[in-house]
Amino acid sequence: MTSLGARPLLDAVSDPPVGRLAVDEAPNPWFDPSYVTDNWDSILAYTGEHVRLTVLAVVIGAVLALPLALLARRSRYLSAPVLGLSTVVYTIPSLAMFALLVPFTGLSSNTVLIGLVAYSLVILVRNFLAGLQGVPADVREAARGMGLSPAQALWRVDLPLALPAFMAGLRIATVSTVALTTVGVLVGHGGLGQLITGGFAANFYRAEIVTGAVGCVLLALLADVLLAGVERALTPWARAVGS
Amino acid sequence: MNEFSRALLYLNDPFNWTRPSGITDLALEHLAISAVAVLAAAVLALPVGVALGTARRGAGLVVVLSNVSRAVPTLALLTLFAVSPIGFGNRATTIALAVFAVPPILTNTFVGFRGVDPEVREAARGMGMSRGQVLGRVELPLALPLVATGIRTAAVQVVATAGLAALVGGGGLGRLINLGFGQQDYGVMIAGAILVAGLALLTEAVLAMLSWALTPGPRRLPFLQVSAPKGGSSVPEPTASGVPL
Numbered sequence: 001m002t003s004l005g006a007r008p009l010l011d012a013v014s015d016p017p018v019g020r021l022a023v024d025e026a027p028n029p030w031f032d033p034s035y036v037t038d039n040w041d042s043i044l045a046y047t048g049e050h051v052r053l054t055v056l057a058v059v060i061g062a063v064l065a066l067p068l069a070l071l072a073r074r075s076r077y078l079s080a081p082v083l084g085l086s087t088v089v090y091t092i093p094s095l096a097m098f099a100l101l102v103p104f105t106g107l108s109s110n111t112v113l114i115g116l117v118a119y120s121l122v123i124l125v126r127n128f129l130a131g132l133q134g135v136p137a138d139v140r141e142a143a144r145g146m147g148l149s150p151a152q153a154l155w156r157v158d159l160p161l162a163l164p165a166f167m168a169g170l171r172i173a174t175v176s177t178v179a180l181t182t183v184g185v186l187v188g189h190g191g192l193g194q195l196i197t198g199g200f201a202a203n204f205y206r207a208e209i210v211t212g213a214v215g216c217v218l219l220a221l222l223a224d225v226l227l228a229g230v231e232r233a234l235t236p237w238a239r240a241v242g243s
Numbered sequence: 244m245n246e247f248s249r250a251l252l253y254l255n256d257p258f259n260w261t262r263p264s265g266i267t268d269l270a271l272e273h274l275a276i277s278a279v280a281v282l283a284a285a286v287l288a289l290p291v292g293v294a295l296g297t298a299r300r301g302a303g304l305v306v307v308l309s310n311v312s313r314a315v316p317t318l319a320l321l322t323l324f325a326v327s328p329i330g331f332g333n334r335a336t337t338i339a340l341a342v343f344a345v346p347p348i349l350t351n352t353f354v355g356f357r358g359v360d361p362e363v364r365e366a367a368r369g370m371g372m373s374r375g376q377v378l379g380r381v382e383l384p385l386a387l388p389l390v391a392t393g394i395r396t397a398a399v400q401v402v403a404t405a406g407l408a409a410l411v412g413g414g415g416l417g418r419l420i421n422l423g424f425g426q427q428d429y430g431v432m433i434a435g436a437i438l439v440a441g442l443a444l445l446t447e448a449v450l451a452m453l454s455w456a457l458t459p460g461p462r463r464l465p466f467l468q469v470s471a472p473k474g475g476s477s478v479p480e481p482t483a484s485g486v487p488l
Contacts, residue, residue: 096406096439099432102429102432103247193318197410200325204326221314
């Protein structure tokens, strides 16, 4: 605080007298390993919240999206409203979505979770539907002709054939949910986004901001790689064809 | 809902719209930031997309760019530009938003120009058209629907994410959300959310109608139907559907 009192004198000495802030003169590195080690516990806690919100949002979204996609495949009259509604939900900005949910769910992490589920649901319904519609009609007919019940046909024919589209949808939904979770800072549950706005609030502390941002990107990449591995493990036939 | 009726009350007061830095001012600021960001991104991305698309090269680069941009949180980039030497304010916001507007425009332009049937191009050359004429009279009309989709996606994304700038000291309609939240005045916050969401939906609707009106109609449908099944394995997914904002 005493240094703040001396500020006008310093300003008078330095060349550009306008707009000099204490921030500009203090060392403010873009990355600081000691910040990461000193705050490892809170970084880990925020990462945990980030992962929990992302996983829950994608899993709940997928559980809701599959029956919706199956329903929408049945007729054009069902798929048109599903796709139209999903476009509208898509277009609503996440900040507005979370703000609109606050009166209902307050400042809990449920606010963020519900918003994230809505977005992942929209992505997944579209990709699930695209995957299911990509199953050739004659293959489905052959399955029925072989005496498979609708449930068997779904499990043994439709799902394996639609799996690449499903996994593509899951990967897109996961990666964008990781990025979107940061907007949860509005209600204080933004996972690693808390570091981004926290650093901004703490006198533009760059090391904290960069740690949060890099953490988000790493988390998204890790999730994508994991899901790519799952896709590879689930579709051994694709590898056999490829080689 | 008490908060929602208070939001309507707030929106219904003309003074809230006309006063200095009221809704009208904030909305105009919002739109100005968004327009500059989309224009800058288009100036940057359109030539690159056209060049790569007509040369049919760089698919990997375009896919990687659009995937990476999906993983980077908008909030992170907005904050990083705000604490960089650019300084926080509308300039940093505009640059950050322009960065995010590049991938959708680039991807869709690339896919649009790459999707032009080589035989059509060859026929145009055979009819004696110069390279510039082929580009302007044959390839551009055929690629236009996707290019328009890219610009629309980018514009909606920018209008939607411009609200986030308020979290890190930027301007625009997001300020109402942040302000209302900070003052525990959920009426103002809901009003801001309704305005931001409405502006994004309006942008989508207006641009969709505009591109529908500008697209050479009879050519569009057959072209898309022909190219759709061809778009097989290595075609990058056009970010027409994009990512949530």
